Amino acid sequence: MEQKIKLILEYDGTAYCGWQRQLYQPTVQETIEVALGKIYNQKVVIVGASRTDTGVHALRQVAHFVPPQSLQQINYVKAINSNLPSDVRILEATSESIDFDANRSAISKIYEYKILNKKKPSAIHRNFSWWLPIPLDIASMYKASNHLIGRHDFKVFCASDSHIKTTVREVFEVHWYEREEFLIFMIHGSGFLKQMVRSIVGSVVEVGRHKWSISNFETVLHSKDRSLAGPTAPARGLYLKDVFYS
Numbered sequence: 371m372e373q374k375i376k377l378i379l380e381y382d383g384t385a386y387c388g389w390q391r392q393l394y395q396p397t398v399q400e401t402i403e404v405a406l407g408k409i410y411n412q413k414v415v416i417v418g419a420s421r422t423d424t425g426v427h428a429l430r431q432v433a434h435f436v437p438p439q440s441l442q443q444i445n446y447v448k449a450i451n452s453n454l455p456s457d458v459r460i461l462e463a464t465s466e467s468i469d470f471d472a473n474r475s476a477i478s479k480i481y482e483y484k485i486l487n488k489k490k491p492s493a494i495h496r497n498f499s500w501w502l503p504i505p506l507d508i509a510s511m512y513k514a515s516n517h518l519i520g521r522h523d524f525k526v527f528c529a530s531d532s533h534i535k536t537t538v539r540e541v542f543e544v545h546w547y548e549r550e551e552f553l554i555f556m557i558h559g560s561g562f563l564k565q566m567v568r569s570i571v572g573s574v575v576e577v578g579r580h581k582w583s584i585s586n587f588e589t590v591l592h593s594k595d596r597s598l599a600g601p602t603a604p605a606r607g608l609y610l611k612d613v614f615y616s
Contacts, residue, residue: 374434374470375446377402377416378462383427384497384606385457390421398422398458402433405453410438419472419613420479423565425605427498429482430461432613434472472613478542478560480611481567483603485553485575499552500571500607506578508546508553514577514587515544518557518570525594527569537563537594556611565602573600 379402387395391403399416406414419432446463454460469475486492486499487506495501518541525537540560547554555571573590576582582590582600590598 372436372468374436374466374468376462376464376466376470376472377433377435377446377450377460379428379431379433379458379460381428381431381459382457382497383422383425387424388422388426389418389428389431398428398431401454401458402450405450406435408453409441409444409449412438414438417472419476420562420610421564422608422610423568423605425497426608426610427606428610430612431610432472432476432615434466434470436468475615476561476613477616478558478614479562480556480558480614481562482557482609482611483555483567483571484607484609485555485571486551487553488551497606500604502575504579506553506575507580508548508578510580510584511574511578512546514574514582514584515546515555515557515570517584517588517591518544522591523594524563524566524591526590526592526596526599527566527573528563528596529565529569530596532564534563539563539566568603568605568608569599571603571607575603576600 381398386398389398391397391400402416403414414435416433416435422428447460450460484499486495486501489503491501521540523538528537542558545556557567577584577587
C-alpha cells in the first residue's frame with residue numbers, strides 16, 4: 371500500500387533563504403531533498419507545513435514525502451540526519467496514510483517571537499532574537515495583542531508582494547511571556563500570512579514604546595492598509611513552534 375513518511379524537524383534558519391526551494395539560494399527544503407536523494411539515489415520532493423521566511427527558525431516543523439521505493443527496516447531519522455548539516459535535524463519520522471498532507475492537513479500553528487530586552491547586545495543570541503535596548507510597556511503590549519484574537523482580515527500585516535487569495539485568518543490565542551531578559555510573544559492561529567507575525571510584533575512594539583496607543587493599534591489592525599503597519603520585526607527572532615492536525 372502506498373504511504374507517506376511524516377517528518378518532524380527543527381532547524382536554525384540563519385544560513386537559509388527560508389523553507390521553500392529557490393533557484394541558486396540555500397533553503398531548508400532543498401537541503402532535506404538532497405539528503406533524501408542520497409538515500410534513494412533519485413530525486414525526492416518534500417512538502418512542508420509552513421513556508422518559513424529567510425532567517426526564520428523552526429522548533430517543530432512538519433513535512434512529508436512519498437518514498438519512491440521501499441527500503442526495509444530503514445531508520446529514517448538516523449539515515450536522513452547522517453546526510454544533513456548540523457543546523458537541520460530530523461526529530462521524528464512516522465508512516466502515514468497517503469491522504470496525509472503536511473500542509474493541507476494542518477488545522478493550526480503556533481509561532482513564537484523572541485525579543486532580547488536589555489541594554490547590551492548578546493553575542494550568543496544575536497541570530498536568535500531581536501535586540502531592543504529600550505524600555506517596553508509589557509502590559510500595554512499584551513492588551514493590544516488581545517485585539518488580534520478572533521477572525522479578522524489581516525491584510526495590514528501581510529507582505530505587499532504576497533499573492534494569496536484571501537487574507538482572512540483566525541487567531542485563537544496570544545500571550546506575552548517574560549523569561550529572564552527575554553520577552554516572548556506566542557500566537558496560535560489557523561494559519562499565517564507572509565511576514566504576518568513579524569509585522570504584528572513590530573506594530574505591538576510601537577505600543578510598548580508608547581509611540582502608539584492601544585486604540586491606535588486596533589484601528590491599524592482593521593484598516594487593511596499595509597502602509598499603516600509598524601516596522602516589520604527581524605526574521606531572526608521568529609520560530610515556528612508547532613503544527614497541529616486533527
